[in-house]
Amino acid sequence: MRIALLGGTGDIGEGLAVRWGRDTAHELLIGSRDPERAREAADAYRETVADHGGDADIAGYDNTMAADRADVAVLAVPPYHVVDTVEAVADGLDEGDVLVTPASGMSRDEDGFSYNPPGVGSVAALVRDATPDAVPVVGAFHNLAAGRLADLGTELGIDTLVFGDDDDAVDSITQLAEEIEGLRALHVGGLGAAPEVESLTPLLINVAQQNEGLHDLGVRFH
Amino acid sequence: MRIALLGGTGDIGEGLAVRWGRDTAHELLIGSRDPERAREAADAYRETVADHGGDADIAGYDNTMAADRADVAVLAVPPYHVVDTVEAVADGLDEGDVLVTPASGMSRDEDGFSYNPPGVGSVAALVRDATPDAVPVVGAFHNLAAGRLADLGTELGIDTLVFGDDDDAVDSITQLAEEIEGLRALHVGGLGAAPEVESLTPLLINVAQQNEGLHDLGVRFH
Numbered sequence: 001m002r003i004a005l006l007g008g009t010g011d012i013g014e015g016l017a018v019r020w021g022r023d024t025a026h027e028l029l030i031g032s033r034d035p036e037r038a039r040e041a042a043d044a045y046r047e048t049v050a051d052h053g054g055d056a057d058i059a060g061y062d063n064t065m066a067a068d069r070a071d072v073a074v075l076a077v078p079p080y081h082v083v084d085t086v087e088a089v090a091d092g093l094d095e096g097d098v099l100v101t102p103a104s105g106m107s108r109d110e111d112g113f114s115y116n117p118p119g120v121g122s123v124a125a126l127v128r129d130a131t132p133d134a135v136p137v138v139g140a141f142h143n144l145a146a147g148r149l150a151d152l153g154t155e156l157g158i159d160t161l162v163f164g165d166d167d168d169a170v171d172s173i174t175q176l177a178e179e180i181e182g183l184r185a186l187h188v189g190g191l192g193a194a195p196e197v198e199s200l201t202p203l204l205i206n207v208a209q210q211n212e213g214l215h216d217l218g219v220r221f222h
Numbered sequence: 223m224r225i226a227l228l229g230g231t232g233d234i235g236e237g238l239a240v241r242w243g244r245d246t247a248h249e250l251l252i253g254s255r256d257p258e259r260a261r262e263a264a265d266a267y268r269e270t271v272a273d274h275g276g277d278a279d280i281a282g283y284d285n286t287m288a289a290d291r292a293d294v295a296v297l298a299v300p301p302y303h304v305v306d307t308v309e310a311v312a313d314g315l316d317e318g319d320v321l322v323t324p325a326s327g328m329s330r331d332e333d334g335f336s337y338n339p340p341g342v343g344s345v346a347a348l349v350r351d352a353t354p355d356a357v358p359v360v361g362a363f364h365n366l367a368a369g370r371l372a373d374l375g376t377e378l379g380i381d382t383l384v385f386g387d388d389d390d391a392v393d394s395i396t397q398l399a400e401e402i403e404g405l406r407a408l409h410v411g412g413l414g415a416a417p418e419v420e421s422l423t424p425l426l427i428n429v430a431q432q433n434e435g436l437h438d439l440g441v442r443f444h
Contacts, residue, residue, distance in 0.1 A: 112411045115418055158444070161429065187432040188425065189334045196337055196425040203410065203418040207383065207443050210409040220442045221429055222380070 003176070004070035006031040006063045006085055007077030009041040012102060015149025016074060016141065017042075019180045021049040021056025022152055026176075028058040031066030031073075031089075038062065052152045068092030072176065074100040074141065079123050086130040095134040098169045101127045102141035104201035112209065113202035115195070122194035124163070136166035137191065138173045143200045144183075145208075145216035156182030158218030161200075163193040186221060225398070226292035228253040228285045228307055229299030231263040234324060237371025238296060238363065239264075241402045243271040243278025244374055248398075250280040253288030253295075253311075260284065274374045290314030294398065296322040296363065301345050308352040317356040320391045323349045324363035326423035334431065335424035337417070344416035346385070358388035359413065360395045365422045366405075367430075367438035378404030380440030383422075385415040408443060 003020060005013040008030035017028050030045070032038035038060030049056040067073045067089035077085045082103055093099060103123045107116035118126045124139045131137055140162045148154050160177050162185050164170045170187065177185035188197060200219065208217045225242060227235040230252035239250050252267070254260035260282030271278040289295045289311035299307045304325055315321060325345045329338035340348045346361045353359055362384045370376050382399050384407050386392045392409065399407035410419060422441065430439045 109414075111414045114414065115421075161425075186429050186436070188428050189432060192331075192333045192336065193425075193428060196421045196428070199337075199418045199421040200425070203383075203415075203422070204443065206410050206415060206418075207408050210411060214408070214443065217443050220444065221426065221436065221439050222442060 001072060002027045002029060002070045004029040004031050004066035004073040005076050006067060006073055006089060007075070007081065008032065009037050010076055011146035011150065012141065013076035014045060015144065015146050016076065017045045017058060018048050018150060018152055021045060021058055022052055022054040023181050024179045028056065029066040029070055030058060030060045031063035032060070033063060035060060035062040048152065064089050064092055070097065072098045072100060072173070075103060075127065077103070079103040079105045082123060082127055083130050086127060090132055093132060093135045097135055098172060099127065099131055099135050099137050100141065100173055101137060101139050104142055104198040106202045112206040115199040115202050117195060117198065122198055124191050124194035128191055136164060136169035138162060138164035138169050139191070139194055139197060140173050140177055142197055143204055143219055145218055148216035148218065156180070156218065157220065159184045159186050159221055161186055161188045161197045163188045163190060163197060165190045223294060224249045224251060224292045226251040226253050226288035226295040227298050228289060228295055228311060229297070229303065230254065231259050232298055233368035233372065234363065235298035236263070236267060237366065237368050238298065239267045239280060240270050240372055240374055243267060243280055244274055244276040245403050246401045250278065251288040251292055252280060252282045253285035254282065255285060257282060257284040270374065286311050286314055292319065294320045294322060297325060297349065299325070301325040301327045304345060304349055305352050308349060312354055315354060315357045319357055320394060321349065321353055321357050321359050322363065322395055323359060323361050326364055326420040328424045334428040337421040337424050339417060339420065344420055346413050346416035350413055358386060358391035360384060360386035360391050361413070361416055361419060362395050362399055364419055365426055365441055367440055370438035370440065378402070378440065379442065381406045381408050381443055383408055383410045383419045385410045385412060385419060387412045
């Protein structure tokens with residue numbers, strides 16, 4: 001499968017790239033607005049995987065070309081770049097492709113982080129509204145601490161929550177998630193489940209900041 | 223310490239009563255609007271603890287008397303009874319007492335459960351507004367599956383999140399929580415952190431319903 005990581009030069013993009021690069025044979029397309037930066041990141045990720053004994057198929061492109069070539073595109077961009085990124089790549093998304101949103105909307109004050117969704121109710125709803133109808137949107141990969149994901153020396157042992165209105169797309173992303181060693185994918189419902197999942201992101205940051213010895217936190221349901 | 227479980231004939235009250243009853247020497251006051259039901263529940267909980275080799279100090283009262291005698295009162299009532307319960311017991315809460323809210327507001331449709339907080343933003347904020355200013359409000363014990371809590375044969379191995387604006391009160395409830403075997407208490411901030419914590423409750427229910435082999439779910443941050 002060909003997986004595009006749009007905004008893949010950022011930390012969550014790096015984490016997913018090196019994990020899939022080490023643990024699977026998928027072709028990984030790092031996207032950026034600046035294709036030169038994407039190529040540099042792809043080289044670095046390939047080297048990281050090689051340092052851990054893997055041989056990853058990773059290359060860099062501009063976001064539009066990465067999305068055009070991919071079967072699955074992950075929106076690994078900050079929430080305030082979600083809409084412009086989707087608009088930039090929409091023409092390259094074909095029927096049958098799947099768009100994945102891992103972002104949460106947050107605000108911060110002296111008490112810590114809070115969930116601060118866009119007016120449509122969630123980042124996932126924002127993505128859904130901006131995406132062509134024929135392309136299913138799936139939420140996944142929230143709540144993975146990027147630093148831990150990118151450190152291939154760390155075992156994960158955590159869960160990711162997958163949601164969406166298209167069952168086939170949800171199953172396909174669930175499978176991709178579980179191909180990452182130590183990551184368990186759990187279903188949580190349709191796109192209407194987005195606010196509760198996206199709310200976990202600020203919660204994890206607050207818990208990590210307020211309790212000694214906890215950092216790069218993930219979550220396990222049991 | 224004397225701990226009142228207001229609405230303690232319900233499932234979360236039962237779980238906390240038998241756990242504290244087995245694992246600590248605290249005096250437990252089961253509250254109900256009907257003191258006869260409270261006494262019956264107290265007898266049953268005492269018997270459960272005895273079946274597991276413990277000797278618990280548990281008695282039944284009406285909610286008002288339970289709160290009046292207690293140092294800590296847990297609002298183990300459904301969210302739509304939070305305000306009337308607080309109003310019924312307010313006169314019995316003294317300065318230095320702590321009121322604990324474990325409830326979440328939820329709605330349900332064909333897609334599952336969603337977080338549906340009251341207009342003031344969270345159940346905890348609703349409790350804060352209804353409670354005398356001198357009595358600190360602490361959120362805790364959300365996200366403990368009641369059935370698992372009440373089953374003393376089950377090891378917990380899960381976390382509870384504690385939040386509130388009064389540091390001493392938060393510390394006191396943190397300590398009470400950690401006296402339950404297998405329960406770890408983590409800080410998450412002030413009362414402003416309530417929505418993200420209360421949101422976990424519907425999320426856990428949805429995850430349990432949609433994934434085979436998962437039920438009575440708790441959560442572990444790591």
